[in-house]
Amino acid sequence: MPKIAKLGDACCGCGACAARCPKGCVEMVPDAAGFLRPEVDTGACIGCGGCDSVCPAIGGRPEDVVTSVCWAKSRDREERLASSSGGIFALLAHEVLRDGGVVVGAAWASGFKVVRHVLVEDEDRLDEVMRSKYVQSSVGREVYEGVRGALRGGRRVLFAGTACQVAGMRAYLGKLADSEGFLAVDVICHGAPSPLLWEKWAEHKERVAHTALRAVNMRSKTTGWLSYSASYAYAYDAEKDGASASPAPEPDSCVFGEDWYMKAFLANACLRPSCYACPAKRSCGSDITLGDFWGIQSAHPEVDYEGGVSAVICNTPKGAAAFEAVGPCVESGESSLERILPGNPSLVSPVAPYAKRGEFMRDLEGGVDIEEMMRRYDFRAPLAQRVRAKLGAVKRRVLGAAMAHHA
Incomplete structure (x- = not known):
């Protein structure tokens, strides 16, 4: 066995x-x-x-070595706004695709009920794998074989995923993972939420809206980068019997701290069990680690963070060379792990489970509907903490508006 x-x-x-x-x-x-x-x-x-x-949970890898650490953001503001953080992944991906390569990342599937890794070979499809999706993505055999086939065919491949996914892909590829053509990018990972919870939440949103989802953006910057929103857009009736089509309704959007699914995720109530003892943090073998530079205001007060800023950790000379190649499109500055960690503790440490996680997951798996789950688990912080968070959010919005006006 x-x-x-x-x-x-x-x-x-x-x-x-x-x-x-x-x-x-x-x-x-x-x-x-x-x-x-x-x-x-x-x-x-x-x-x-x-x-x-090839199993990341069996054996182990040496700890990743830091080559360089910096804050960075795309010089193109529109590109930043279309990304989760500073737009660095998009720049790396464009570089690979323009060279005839392949980009692999997480994309919505099955009417926004599922997240799967896909292979993207042209820039028209790049948006599919952009932005964070807080659902565990499946990486099928066809993706593994597609990556291996592309590398054997002399094409470059950028593979983006969580640390455990990068570790799995590297182990599968063996020596091919060390070739110049393979670029592995892992994201600073809080944890992987339950696919069942997301499916039930998406169905709940459709019931409330009385129509199907046509877009989901868990990192909308319409309310700013520091106070991002979860945004859901819905389908609308096409032309019928010669009548004009109904106008598309406005997206259903709210600040992430008010979205129940996001609250369950950030409270660590619905994460995969292995996430509480992640076997791959800072030991997955990625070339570059990317994430939001949360806390940039304190770590680098000189930086204009409007639109988002990325934390970029180059772990190998290959990763450093890839980041240097997009340098003309990037505004960046030196930083350190010590400056990144206060806002991103999950870079090196697994999160602690929600106090009632066992009860929460039993209810989910037992078929309790979302409406009842929302009544049983509101994830409300103590009043004093909520007041501080509200004041902080208002302050961030005011600062963000002032920066936007200045820009």
């Missing part, structure tokens, strides 16, 4: 084991919360050990 079959909650769901199996006898199957876990057809297994050899 392969070790992956006995991982239990240590499994991070990267799918590398299923992709590596030469007999196809490992299948990623959703558990009661929607998290993918490997199931092994023991009758077909030949005991080669390939699945165990």
